[in-house]
Amino acid sequence: GEDVLLVRRHVFEVPAFLARHVGKQVTIARADISEPAVLYSVLKAHDVESIVHAAVVTETSEGSSLYQAIKVNLQGTAEILEAARIFGLRRVTFLSSVSVYFPFGEDVKVLGEDNPLPATSPEWISGTKKAGEQICQLYAQQYGMSIPIVRPPQVWGPLYWTRRSPVHAMMENAVLGKASDFSNVNSDQKSSYVYVRDCAKAISLVHLAPSLEHGIYNISDGEGHSLAEFAAAVKAVIPGALIKLGNTRGPRDMAAPPMSIGRIKSELGFTPDYDLKRAVKAYIAWLRDGEYL
Numbered sequence: 001g002e003d004v005l006l007v008r009r010h011v012f013e014v015p016a017f018l019a020r021h022v023g024k025q026v027t028i029a030r031a032d033i034s035e036p037a038v039l040y041s042v043l044k045a046h047d048v049e050s051i052v053h054a055a056v057v058t059e060t061s062e063g064s065s066l067y068q069a070i071k072v073n074l075q076g077t078a079e080i081l082e083a084a085r086i087f088g089l090r091r092v093t094f095l096s097s098v099s100v101y102f103p104f105g106e107d108v109k110v111l112g113e114d115n116p117l118p119a120t121s122p123e124w125i126s127g128t129k130k131a132g133e134q135i136c137q138l139y140a141q142q143y144g145m146s147i148p149i150v151r152p153p154q155v156w157g158p159l160y161w162t163r164r165s166p167v168h169a170m171m172e173n174a175v176l177g178k179a180s181d182f183s184n185v186n187s188d189q190k191s192s193y194v195y196v197r198d199c200a201k202a203i204s205l206v207h208l209a210p211s212l213e214h215g216i217y218n219i220s221d222g223e224g225h226s227l228a229e230f231a232a233a234v235k236a237v238i239p240g241a242l243i244k245l246g247n248t249r250g251p252r253d254m255a256a257p258p259m260s261i262g263r264i265k266s267e268l269g270f271t272p273d274y275d276l277k278r279a280v281k282a283y284i285a286w287l288r289d290g291e292y293l
Contacts, residue, residue: 004025005027005042007030009030009031014028016290034076040087048087048089049090050089050091052093056129057073058124069125070128073125073129074131077094077132081145085143091148093150094147095150096129096150097129098111098154098220098256099123099125099129101115103118104118104256109257110258110259111256111258113217113218133216140215147215150216151216152202152219153192153219155194155199156193158286166185167193167227171284173242174238175284178242179243179244180242182245182246183245187228187246188228188247189226190224190256192256192258197274198274202219218263220272221272221274221276222272223276236280238284
C-alpha cells in the first residue's frame with residue numbers, strides 16, 4: 001500500500017514483475033548518496049517521507065575498492081542521516097549485516113542483538129557496517145531520530161545481488177541441467193540464511209511500525225543451514241540434479257551460531273513464511289519461468 005521511490009546509482013534493467021508497478025506505486029531515480037546536493041534534490045522532488053537505507057559496497061562489488069566502500073558505506077550513511085534530519089523524515093531504517101558479529105569467539109552460542117561486537121573485522125562489510133551502526137546510533141541519540149538497525153544474514157532468492165554464491169549457483173545449475181562441484185568447501189558447516197521475501201517482510205515490519213521498543217533487530221529464518229541441506233532440498237524438486245559435495249575444512253572453519261530472532265518475533269510478530277524446502281521450490285520456479293512465488 002506504500003508508494004516507493006527506488007534510488008540507484010547506476011541504470012539497471014527493471015525486472016518484469018516490478019515493471020508493471022513503475023509509474024504507479026513505484027518510481028525509479030538515479031542518485032549517488034554520497035553527493036548531498038543530488039540526494040536533497042531527489043528527496044524534495046519526490047516528497048520522501050522515510051528511507052530504507054540499503055546501499056552498500058563490498059569486496060565482491062564490481063570495480064570496488066576500500067576507499068569506495070568507506071565513501072558509500074560510511075560517508076553515504078552520514079549523508080542519508082543528515083538529509084533525514086534536515087527534511088524531518090519519519091524514519092531511516094539502516095540495513096546492517098550479520099557480519100557485525102564477526103569474528104565471534106568459541107564461547108558465543110547465539111548471535112543476539114545485545115551481544116558485544118568485536119572491535120576487529122575480517123572484511124570490509126563487517127567493519128563498515130559496525131561503523132555505520134555507530135553513526136546511526138549517534139544521530140538517534142543526538143537528534144532524537146528514529147533510526148532502527150536491521151541485521152540480516154545471508155539473503156538469497158530472486159534478483160538478490162549475491163547470486164554468485166554457492167546456494168544460487170547450485171539451483172541455477174540444476175535448472176540448466178549442469179553439474180555443481182562444491183568438493184572444495186565444507187558442505188556440512190551451517191550458516192544463517194533468509195529468503196529474500198522474508199527479508200523484505202521483516203524490513204517492512206520494522207520500517208512501518210508506528211513505534212519501536214528497540215533499536216536493533218536480527219532477521220533470519222530462525223535456523224542454520226548447510227550446503228548439504230540445500231542440496232537435499234534441491235534434489236527433492238529436481239531429482240536428477242548433479243551436486244558434488246565435500247567436507248574440506250579450513251583453519252578458520254567454524255559454524256556460525258544461530259541468530260536470535262526472538263525480539264522481532266515478540267515485538268513485531270515476524271514469522272518467516274519460507275522454510276528451506278518452500279524457499280528452494282520458490283526460487284527454482286522463479287528460475288524456470290519467472291514466477292515470483
